[in-house]
Amino acid sequence: MTEPVESFTYTAHASRVLFGAGTLSRLRDETERLGASRVLLLGRRTDRAAAVLGPLAVARFEGVAMHTPVEVTEDALSLVGEHGVDCLVSIGGGSATGLGKALAARTGLPQIAVPTTYAGSEVTPVLGETADGEKRTRRDPALLPKTVLYDVELTLGLPVGLSVTSGLNAMAHAVEALYSPEANPVVDRFAVDALTRLARALPSIAERPDDPEARSDALIGAWLAGICLGSVAMGPHHKLCHVLGGSFGLPHAETHAVLLPHVMAYRAGSAPEAMRRVAAALGATDAPAAVFDLATRLGAPGSLAELGLAEADLPVVAEQSGTPGVLEALGEAWRGDRPVAAGEKPDLSRLTEQVVASFSPASDPRVAGLLGDLVRRLHGFVADNDVTEDEWMTAIGFLTRAGQMCSPTRQEFVLLSDTLGISSAVDLLTNSRSPDTTPSAVLGPFYVDGPPAVASGANLAEGLPGVPLRADVLITDLDGRPVPDAVVDVWQSNQDGFYDVQLPDLEGPVLRARLRSDADGRLWFSSILPSEYPIPDDGPVGEMLRATGRHPYRAPHLHFMISAPGFRKLVTQLFVAGGKYLDSDAVFGVKDELIVEFPPGPDGGRTVEFTFRLGASDG
Numbered sequence: 073m074t075e076p077v078e079s080f081t082y083t084a085h086a087s088r089v090l091f092g093a094g095t096l097s098r099l100r101d102e103t104e105r106l107g108a109s110r111v112l113l114l115g116r117r118t119d120r121a122a123a124v125l126g127p128l129a130v131a132r133f134e135g136v137a138m139h140t141p142v143e144v145t146e147d148a149l150s151l152v153g154e155h156g157v158d159c160l161v162s163i164g165g166g167s168a169t170g171l172g173k174a175l176a177a178r179t180g181l182p183q184i185a186v187p188t189t190y191a192g193s194e195v196t197p198v199l200g201e202t203a204d205g206e207k208r209t210r211r212d213p214a215l216l217p218k219t220v221l222y223d224v225e226l227t228l229g230l231p232v233g234l235s236v237t238s239g240l241n242a243m244a245h246a247v248e249a250l251y252s253p254e255a256n257p258v259v260d261r262f263a264v265d266a267l268t269r270l271a272r273a274l275p276s277i278a279e280r281p282d283d284p285e286a287r288s289d290a291l292i293g294a295w296l297a298g299i300c301l302g303s304v305a306m307g308p309h310h311k312l313c314h315v316l317g318g319s320f321g322l323p324h325a326e327t328h329a330v331l332l333p334h335v336m337a338y339r340a341g342s343a344p345e346a347m348r349r350v351a352a353a354l355g356a357t358d359a360p361a362a363v364f365d366l367a368t369r370l371g372a373p374g375s376l377a378e379l380g381l382a383e384a385d386l387p388v389v390a391e392q393s394g395t396p397g398v399l400e401a402l403g404e405a406w407r408g409d410r411p412v413a414a415g416e417k418p419d420l421s422r423l424t425e426q427v428v429a430s431f432s433p434a435s436d437p438r439v440a441g442l443l444g445d446l447v448r449r450l451h452g453f454v455a456d457n458d459v460t461e462d463e464w465m466t467a468i469g470f471l472t473r474a475g476q477m478c479s480p481t482r483q484e485f486v487l488l489s490d491t492l493g494i495s496s497a498v499d500l501l502t503n504s505r506s507p508d509t510t511p512s513a514v515l516g517p518f519y520v521d522g523p524p525a526v527a528s529g530a531n532l533a534e535g536l537p538g539v540p541l542r543a544d545v546l547i548t549d550l551d552g553r554p555v556p557d558a559v560v561d562v563w564q565s566n567q568d569g570f571y572d573v574q575l576p577d578l579e580g581p582v583l584r585a586r587l588r589s590d591a592d593g594r595l596w597f598s599s600i601l602p603s604e605y606p607i608p609d610d611g612p613v614g615e616m617l618r619a620t621g622r623h624p625y626r627a628p629h630l631h632f633m634i635s636a637p638g639f640r641k642l643v644t645q646l647f648v649a650g651g652k653y654l655d656s657d658a659v660f661g662v663k664d665e666l667i668v669e670f671p672p673g674p675d676g677g678r679t680v681e682f683t684f685r686l687g688a689s690d691g
């Protein structure tokens with residue numbers, strides 16, 4: 073049997089395109105090329121264009137608006153007659169381009185578009201207008217701008233958030249072109265190249281928004297995606313976005329960004345070839361998951377819930393979009409679940425259960441239980457995230473380096489646990505079950521057992537530079553009765569943010585001591601005001617922090633470990649109110665109840681008073 077011959081219709085929409093850095097400087101030539109001499113400039117930022125045009129710029133209209141409302145168009149239209157305009161120049165995103173088209177539709181005037189986002193509509197003959205709250209779309213070759221000036225320089229300042237959502241919007245045009253009923257080999261080429269460029273450029277832009285190479289890549293990608301949008305019919309994704317924007321007021325580009333991977337998962341079964349192409353363009357195996365991961369990594373909004381849609385509206389959205397069977401995908405998009413392509417993955421359950429069963433001979437059932445659950449979760453993690461061999465090796469390398477970094481004074485695994493919030497999670501679950509006791513906080517790697525015993529009144533910072541601090545501490549039980557003879561270990565960093573164990577040249581313990589509460593439950597000492605400091609970040613944990621754009625700083629704090637017979641040991645920290653990084657402590661140790669005022673003292677220094685409330689021990 074012979075394969076049926078491929079058959080398709082392809083309409084090219086011809087416009088003249090100038091691409092490069094600084095192409096705006098050619099605006100006057102291009103205007104004259106169209107035989108025009110009286111330009112109406114459309115857009116919020118048209119100063120540079122006006123300067124290039126000189127006397128050719130006869131009027132400007134800045135009031136562009138989303139979804140091209142007809143009232144706005146009418147306002148702008150009055151300028152056309154008033155000034156004898158013979159050419160429209162739009163500069164900006166989809167709203168500016170849309171207004172240019174709306175005016176062209178009413179006047180027949182030629183347009184030049186100077187797009188500054190990745191919307192793509194500058195190369196489509198399509199216009200969506202809103203009148204009386206309803207959006208209507210028309211398609212007419214006359215709507216197509218005659219000339220498009222892509223000026224990379226104009227996109228350098230596009231904020232990262234907008235670049236990301238606008239770029240994902242462009243990717244949606246390319247994806248839907250690949251499974252469009254009107255798909256054809258020409259448009260497929262544009263789509264694949266658009267996806268490759270955008271997937272490559274957007275992460276670079278997120279890191280360096282003014283990188284001209286990445287900006288150029290993204291802008292070419294957006295142009296190609298725009299050609300896709302204008303050449304073939306778009307599918308379920310665009311229908312859903314239309315409903316979500318039109319009837320539920322969700323923001324255009326953000327909605328695209330959230331919805332795309334879920335609609336792809338919905339279409340994956342019936343469009344395997346399109347998915348294979350998208351996955352290949354993104355260097356991945358599972359297209360919907362790869363787009364989801366890209367959007368997540370770029371910090372795009374993650375769910376329809378986040379965009380303000382009510383869960384109860386999902387069936388209405390599904391119904392209005394006329395897309396059968398899409399409700400489940402919409403639910404996933406609403407929750408922000410990572411989409412999984414249906415049914416293609418090998419089933420791991422036999423392997424997983426084999427490994428879990430291998431632990432059952434363990435003499436301690438708790439060991440078997442913990443290991444079994446860990447293996448189940450790790451296997452699930454590998455499967456759900458399609459972890460590649462490279463990623464797995466990277467993780468092994470990371471852990472190996474963490475282990476090699478460990479020494480008696482450098483606990484890289486503790487730091488890892490701290491920076492992943494695991495230490496705080498264990499601490500919260502084990503120590504903070506009673507709301508009446510002083511909350512606990514992580515121990516950290518700088519505690520040294522058996523600090524020097526000193527009497528109340530001692531100065532822990534003898535001879536060290538820093539803002540003098542006087543601390544007055546009271547220890548009570550839950551009824552406010554003083555706890556005498558409690559052993560209280562205190563430790564802190566120096567003015568430069570280092571603990572003594574981090575300074576090999578230092579002799580003996582510094583800025584750490586053991587005190588005892590007196591008969592009234594009180595103790596007091598002098599020291600220096602703690603300052604913020606970075607946790608050690610010259611190892612793998614530091615790599616992780618940098619790779620995720622996190623800083624390594626801890627908010628300024630004093631450490632306490634308090635033990636008394638009959639009471640639960642309390643390990644905690646007091647944070648200096650008004651200090652830096654209270655909202656973004658690198659180890660997630662800050663709790664509101666532990667943020668304390670350190671008011672000025674009599675000697676030009678600072679003071680702190682605090683009452684620690686201990687819970688009774690269990691036994």
Ligand code: BEZ
Nearest residue numbers: 490515516517518607659
């Ligand atoms: C600390 O406060 O000493 C600390 C806690 C966790 C990680 C690093 C330092």
Ligand code: FE
Nearest residue numbers: 516626629631
């Ligand atoms: Fe500390």
